[in-house]
Amino acid sequence: MSHYWSQRFAREGMIWGSEPSPSAGWAKRIFLEAGAASVLVPGAGYGRNTKGFAPELSVFGIELSEPALELAREWDPGTTFIAGSALEPQLEHLVDAVYCYDVLHLFLAEDRRRLIGASLAQVRSGGLLYFTSFSDEDPHNGCGVQLEPGTYEYKPDKYAHFFSKADLEEHFAGTEILETGSFTEALQSPEGGTHEYILRSILARKK
Template identity: 70%
Template structure:
């Protein structure tokens, strides 16, 4: 997967442009209301969403792709970017919140568990998590080869897990779930036009 994304970032640069996801602004408002001062962004990419948080909070972005990190350093110099895996603990000190946009569904079950565990381990008690994932209501669900229950290689070399409401809640059973919901996200790709996905989100707090 790292090779796939590194090749895309190398060829396409800022793949989805500079406009952040609406979810980043929504999460930022919830974090601000809760008195958050520091945010971790796993799978930060080239910083499209990190810039929303770094303007108000101490922001840390974790990204495995070196081409993406090179872009991110220019686009969002206020965020501290860390070259490494989001599946592992990267920070020495705990932070107040985690914002994870469209990363969790990119992994198989064992790696999804590791991503959530690493995120929780880096949160202070009572810290907040905001995750977005592909919904089982998205048109790509069920297409292609099934790799695991709910996980499909819907394009050659590209797979994702599609979450139902119950499945998402089950993944975060060790947290206090504050809110869930869904919406349609439209991404404007410089090379491939407009893509539309149905996403689910979850806002939770550590117990």
């Protein structure tokens, strides 16, 4: 999986443009209203979403792909980027919130648990977590080879888990779930085309 993304970032650069996801703006508002001063972004990519949280929040991004990190440090010098896996704790201190955009669905079941566990380990008690992921209502759900329940290789060398509301809530069963939602997001490709995805979101608080 990391090899796939490194190749894409090296070849295509800022794959989805420079504008952050609308969900980053929603999460930022929620975090600030809760008094957060710092946020962790696991799987930060090239910094498309990290930049949207500054300057009001101190931002830390974890990213495994070196080509993505090179782009991120140039595009968003205000964020502290850490080279490493989001499946393991990387910070030396706790943050107030975690924002994780479309990373959770990229893993099989065991590693999805590891990602959530690592995120919880790096946020303070009472801190907030806002995750987005592919929805089971997305048209790609059920396409291709099924690898695990709800997980499909829907394109060659590219697989994803498609979450139902109940499935997403079950993944965060150890937290206080505050809100779930569903929305459609349109992304611009480097070639100029538009791709739409149906996503789920979850807002939770660490107990």
